[in-house]
Amino acid sequence: MTTATSHPKIKGLELSENLSDAEREALWGNISWLRPKDHVAKLRHFISFEFALTRLLAGWVPACGSYEWKTQIPQRMHEDMQHIRRLRERLRELPGGTAEIAPSPALAKFIAAIGAADSAESFLSAFYFDLKRDLLQGYQNYRDHCDPIFDAPVIYILEGMIPEKQRQLEWAVNLLQHAKFNPELFAQIKRWREFVRHCIKMLGGVANLEPTWNEKALPPSPVREPAGPAPHKPKQDPRFKVLDRFPLNKQEDPVYGTLKDIVYQNATEWQVIDPMCYIFYGIRNMPLDFFIDFSRHIWDECRHSLMGLRRLRELGYDIQDFHWPHYGSRLEALEDYFAELTMAGEACSFTRKKGSIVPFLKFNDPHSAMLPEIDCVDERLHVRFGRKWLPVMFKNNKGDERPLEVIADSTRLRLAQDWTQFEGLSEEEREKIARSFAGFCTTIEFALDFTVYD
Known part of the structure; x- marks a missing residue:
């Protein structure tokens, strides 16, 4: 009679028979490679974070008073959702990768805080030059930590995404360059970006797999009347x-x-x-x-x-x-x-x-x-x-x-x-x-x- 872990031709299968999950994990020691469970944690985090940001970005489109902004931002949304799709495809190939993905309470509170800007210019400046830039760095760090053979499928996905994220930042620079010629608007944007950077720090960074949030430590928002997301009256281009x-x-x-x-x-x-x-x-x-x-x-x-x-x-x-x-x-x-x-x-x-x-x-x-x-x-x-x-x-x-x-x-x-x-x-x-x-x-x-x- 054979046990569940014995085999007539393979010796040693029984060595793991009486080990607990914790004991099995301890055998791995402190290795530098990313195991499948590590990828699951990272992919779930990035998917959840990207999705929350993309929905927030959509909520700000009605608050944009420019035809060009209204017709260009949705392309960025589509690109981000395609990035999410690619990440999810890899996630589903891994053990434990099919479970439902939901934002953590800390992430939900973070999104609510960084979404309540006083203008589309303020929101988009912080969104791209702080949040998206940090997110890009997170993807680059993830790629650099991957083994070129073990993790080739993940590297393939990230190396397709990273240039698109970089192009998004270049697009945002062109979109918002007019702000630097308006001292009042520039100061307004600066105040909002400082607040958002503090929120990112409170979260533990955009790549933090266990985000934290302390409402009491949150500084007062510089905005009294947010212009978005999802304003009651959508803003329209005055040329129309x-x-x-x-x-x-x-x-x-x-x-x-x-x-x-x-x-x-x-x-x-x-x-x-x-x-x-x-x-x-x-x-x-x-x-x-x-x-x-x-x-x-x-x-x-x-x-x-x-x-x-x-x-x-x-x-x-x-x-x-x-x-x-x-x-x-x-x-x-x-x-x-x-x-x-x-x-x-x-x-x-x-x-x-x-x-x-x-x-x-x-x-x-x-x-x-x-x-x-x-x-x-x-x-x-x-x-x-x-x-x-x-x-x-x-x-x-x-x-x-x-x-x-x-x-x-x-x-x-x-x-x-x-x-x-x-x-x-x-x-x-x-x-x-x-x-x-x-x-x-x-x-x-x-x-x-x-x-x-x-």
């Missing part, structure tokens, strides 16, 4: 003349109703960035994979707006020539907005966008035709995100276990009660249209004439 709706005439939109209106509509997609960032910051009870997908979704909307505005400028227009739709207050109904965006706004856009490609080509404008060509690819992905995550979101946050098709129907029914396209219709007519996807999309569609270029 905003409306609470889409334009209704050529005075508000010089290309209204024409083929070129497709280009303008792409440019307007900046309007969804703030609401989506409210969701990224505020939604609860969603798995990490949702945020990985959603960061891509937000970044895509930024790209769509940027390509639309770039093309408008090439066609001789600029921001001030148009009125722009936007949301004037903080988004509260997070789940409902995600349903409206993916199951109505984006799902209903394909006929118009795809249908504009050939007319643009016939008007010898392949550059403008590229916009809907690219947009349709992304929108298909976004609708898939909606179909994937809406049932999870509604179940986890609203206790609503209805299937996707029922959620989509109810979303259209709700919109049919509110949107102006349904004014003058009876309740019976609204319900009949809303229960038909094609009928609903036809009703809410823009009036466009693709035979008229501009």
